[in-house]
Amino acid sequence: MPRTKTPPHLATLILLPAFSVLSLNMFLPSLANIAADLEADYSTVSLAVAGYLAVTAIVQLLVGPLSDRIGRRPVLLAALTSFFVASVACSLAQDVWSFLIFRMLQGGIISGYALSLAIVRDTTSERKAAGLIGYISMTMAIAPMLGPMLGGVLDTAFGWRANFYFYAIFGLVLLVICWIDLGETKPTKAERSGASPESVRTLMKERLFWAYSLCTTFSTGAFYIFLTGAPLVAASEFGVNTAQLGFCIGTITAGFIAGSFLSGRFAPKHAPATMMLAGRLTACIGLTAGLVVMLAGYLNPVVFFGSTIFVGLGNGLTMPSSNTSAMSVRPSLAGSAAGLTGALVVAGGAILTTITGQLLPEEGAGVILHFLMLAASGAGLASVLWAMRLRAEKPS
Known part of the structure; x- marks a missing residue:
């Protein structure tokens, strides 16, 4: 054994x-x-x-x-x-x-x-x-x-x-x-307690767990929103062909890889809340800047996909710490926390992609898609702030 x-x-x-x-x-x-x-x-x-x-x-x-x-x-x-x-x-x-x-x-x-x-x-x-x-x-x-x-x-x-x-x-x-x-x-200390229904319910009653899990869910949700709407925007707004579309969609993944690398470098040196906050601010500021430029009349592929890169970058900074923190609320139930968070991400992604498909118009979808991504990223930021408040209230 x-x-x-x-x-x-x-x-x-x-x-x-x-x-x-x-x-x-x-x-x-x-x-x-x-x-x-x-x-x-x-x-x-x-x-x-x-x-x-x-x-x-x-x-x-x-x-x-x-x-x-x-x-x-x-x-x-x-x-x-x-x-x-x-x-x-x-x-x-x-x-x-x-x-x-x-x-x-x-x-x-x-x-x-x-x-x-x-x-x-x-x-x-x-x-x-x-x-x-x-x-x-x-x-x-x-x-x-x-x-x-x-x-x-x-x-x-x-x-x-x-x-x-x-x-x-x-x-x-x-x-x-x-x-x-x-x-x-x-963990050996979890041998007896295991993951009984009572202990899992205790985890689900932890507001701090939900704050971290919702941060992961909304951060990933912004990515799902992008995947749902980017092909429509690329075709209707920019006339991008399928070969170019693959490259454009890949930019957000490139941002995520870069953000994950930075997490690997800096997360061991900084508090998880700091990494999560940095990631959420990166995504929100990047999307806001792109929206301002587009609303000023400069809607083009460079502005659109350039600003969405910050969603990938922000997610790479946020999610390693938010996932880890969710599992750290009750370390003996790390498996339960990982599973519940993963299920929440899938369910949230299904809901957000459905909403995106219903709300995006045939024309003018670029600005609407940015608003939806910003709303999801902003909800992730609100979750981080909620988690920080709960940690501050928690007796040491």
């Missing part, structure tokens, strides 16, 4: 969340081919994305508390085993419904994201955890950019099932890595 408090190598902590992202978007270029091969409507096959997101929200609500009760290691190994089996089944599916069923079972891989954060918090101090999560986030952000490219190449060369062969092989490799490298890190 692995020794308690045996942290995995950094590479393992990077691979777990990165592969969670790849499992969502790598096969997206194959959706049309899957629909044709399985003789299904595209709208039905697209449930492999929407339904999968819903499943990941539910999974995070379950695996976080479960890992606090029985440990990080067994939950992760079970999730990776389930992912491997489901990937093999997807690659062999002969009808759309069996494909979708096993695709939903792949959602267990999201455990790799939630529990990697909990493992970092288990094994390091709050400030060091924020710095390490910053570096993990920086490298993890590359996965959404490379995933669809790799998936498209595999589909073109070998067909859509090759994506799921890749999932199965890499999932098995990751399972072996975790079996060898991942020792149990759940």
Whole structure:
């Protein structure tokens, strides 16, 4: 049996969340081919994305508390085993419904994201955890950019099932890595208390936990709003073609990578509230400056996408510290906190993208989209200020 408090190598902590992202978007270029091969409507096959997101929200609500009760290691190994089996089944599916069923079972891989954060918090101090999560986030952000490219190449060369062969092989490799490298890190003092329903309810009653989690949710929400509206703005306002659109959308991810790198450098040296506040102010000031320029009549791609870079930069500064702080409210329930925060982010993203789609007009969407992003970023700033007030009121 692995020794308690045996942290995995950094590479393992990077691979777990990165592969969670790849499992969502790598096969997206194959959706049309899957629909044709399985003789299904595209709208039905697209449930492999929407339904999968819903499943990941539910999974995070379950695996976080479960890992606090029985440990990080067994939950992760079970999730990776389930992912491997489901990937093999997807690659062999002969009808759309069996494909979708096993695709939903792949959602267990999201455990790799939630529990990697909990493992970092288990094994390091709050400030060091924020710095390490910053570096993990920086490298993890590359996965959404490379995933669809790799998936498209595999589909073109070998067909859509090759994506799921890749999932199965890499999932098995990751399972072996975790079996060898991942020792149990759940705090010993949590052995008896675990994650009983009562203890989880106690966490959910903590206003400070909600302040940190809402900061993460609204910060990520600004990014989801951007992804929803940027293609419309690029086409209707600027006449940007699809090749240029990919580059423009990638700028916000570049900002996030830069912000995460800065978190890795500075979060261990500064209080989490300082990093969160700096990130929220960066996002709000950048968006406000862009709005002022656009309202003055200078609406162009450089101004629009240049100001949204600050959302990515601000998120990179904020989220490692806000995630770490949410898990630090009750360290013995770090898994529950990571899972609840992850589920809240998914639910918040679904709500905000729906609102964005309803509110954006066909023309003049650029300014409206900026207002929506600023509102979400401002809500994140309000959450940080709320957290700072709660910390100040808390007896030392």
